Amino acid sequence: MERTLRLAILALLGALCLVDPLGFFATTPAQTDVGDQALERASGSRTVAIGLVSDGGGVSTIPLEVYVARVLAGEAEPGAAEAAQQALAVAVRTYALVNAGRHRREGFDLCDTTHCQVMRTANETSRRAALATAGRVLTLEGTPVEIFYSASCGGRSESAAEVWPGGAKFPYLQSVRDEVHEDEVPWVLDLTLEEIRQALARAGFGGERLRDIDIDARTPSGRVARLRLTGLRPDAMAGDPFRMAVGPRQLRSTAFSLRRNGTSVRFTGVGYGHGVGMCVIGAGRRARRGETVEAILAQYYPGLALTTLDARAVPSESAAPVLAESVRTPVVPPKASGMVVRVPSGSTVSAAELEQLAIHAHESLSRVLGTSVGPVTVELHGSLDGFRYETGRPWWVSAAVTGTTIDLTPAPLLAQRDGMDATLRTAMAELLVSPALAGRPAWVRVGAAKYYSRPTPPDAPSRAVSCPADAELTMAISAAAQREAESRAERCFTRAFARTGDWRVVR
């Protein structure tokens, strides 16, 4: 969850305290202390393995409810009424349960950074909220589902489909009006065109001068969906990556308007964070005016049910720290072939077939490129959502290379696109050239991968090609734009390679 959440809460807390004559923020005295032991008992055999990424490494396996209390201590609005704390406890628990397979390749369930959920030292309030809601999660048709939450929606939450391409798999995360923000003062951010250009250059955009910036399209909730960046390459960008590039703490949300005055640009907006799912500030206000935990959850997650986890579903005699067995796959040790291959259960392509293709691609490309990498992991995903979730790439990407791992979209989709063999060869070529091309523009790597994956090398273009800026390859806003940029990358590489004859020196 976003680090910005806590900052927003601190900022808003100051404002809220002024309008808190009844002292709701004071902790009610004489409440029974809840210790970790009570939380441990309430967890039954449910535990969660946390990768201590922010704390020197290692894995700590802790009871689920202890984890919920610790995350809550960091994410909750300090002093929020109990119903808001409890609603967030349910969201934190649901998130943990559904995302338990997120780091299976590294040997744990969740990490302790903003990538997953940050933990703090549990306090009395957070322990009490965890215990009061122990085992309760949000479900759709009986199954816990992926949910999100953010600091403040600013008056209208965002539909997941608008923030993350492919977010259509979250039909229950729709945009809803949140009328509790009416008295909030908009935030303002002033930047010069040059400051914006520099931020975008760090994200891989080309172009010497940003001449103008405009909002091109908005989502149905009113957030910025696309910006036009006159003078840069590419000259368009989606709203959410723009916010990340400028800095999510400076540009607090995409619910903004902008006004240009000479070379300076003023952003005026509401809310803090992506705005999808529960709004922590809004939940706090609802709790203070007396809404129940059920009512708060129904506001932000309409269509989801509040369900208690089935105690029988977890074998209590088992000491195995398995939170959600279905999403975990065992870590497969590399074989002599140097390949670790995973296919989904019921896959039409067997692990042995995929392994053969991967070995063949690796061998033939290693020979041509004079480089080798091992062991290589190839994972064929069972669903496009699974692929997108693991890689963070948009729906039109067929394969993603991260270090020595290749993620592939489902086999039927690969068959419709370039075919599994061609996709795997391109990905393998990218994996093999990447270490030697580190620090070079992205078109060198992408172009080399496409060039070497072909059965016969393409002819060098006779005329100069404009090589794509990094962002044209990594932040394309459509499948067509992506294809066009990749094609230019290949032609650029082919032309440069024809001059040097050595792929390692192309730049």
Ligand SMILES: [Zn+2]
């Ligand atoms: Zn993580």
Ligand SMILES: [Zn+2]
């Ligand atoms: Zn809200």
